[in-house]
Amino acid sequence: MSVTAAQKVTTFLMFEGAAEEAMTFYTSLFDDAEVVAVERYGPDEPGPEGSVRHAIFAIAGQQLMCIDSHVHHQFGFTPAISLYVQCENEAEIDRLYAALVEKGEPLMPLGSYGFSAKFGWVNDRFGVSWQLTLPA
CATH class of the missing domain: 3.30.720.100 (Signal recognition particle alu RNA binding heterodimer, srp9/1)
Structure with a gap:
């Protein structure tokens, strides 16, 4: 076996x-x-x-x-793949969004988009994409 x-x-x-x-x-x-x-x-x-x-x-x-990587690549991270975080409360989603968007790029500002109580999407300073959600 x-x-x-x-x-x-x-x-x-x-x-x-x-x-x-x-x-x-x-x-x-x-x-x-x-x-x-x-x-x-x-x-x-x-x-x-x-x-x-x-x-x-x-x-x-x-x-x-x-x-x-010690080899330079012609590609980086893309928002088509993201880290999805389900937050426990509004303070957590606000804190995480603020930290991740600093020196990064907002893709969807924190708000209510109808599918969660609060949602935000950001590319952080390293180019990694994060989706943050607060369940309804």
Whole structure:
């Protein structure tokens, strides 16, 4: 009998030099968030020494991965894929939206759009898209 690990889908964010800054920012926004593991590039490796080769962090029990790509790419993040956060109260959605939109770009300002009590969509300073909702 063969034992294999259960398949798991994990969000993977590729940055070009901002992985640690983004991960630190994201984990600072949520009470139940933490950096789980960080592997860094060492000397004589392809990425800049000390940058993130691979990291795992958790927000609200959901693990995400991130890296600093040492290769420049002609693409970045797109709002077609976003992190969707169901907030517990109005204070939380207001706080998260304000933090994420700072140096970012609002896609849908906080408001009532008919499908939730309050909703906002933003591309943060790193280009990652977030949808924040307050259930009715």
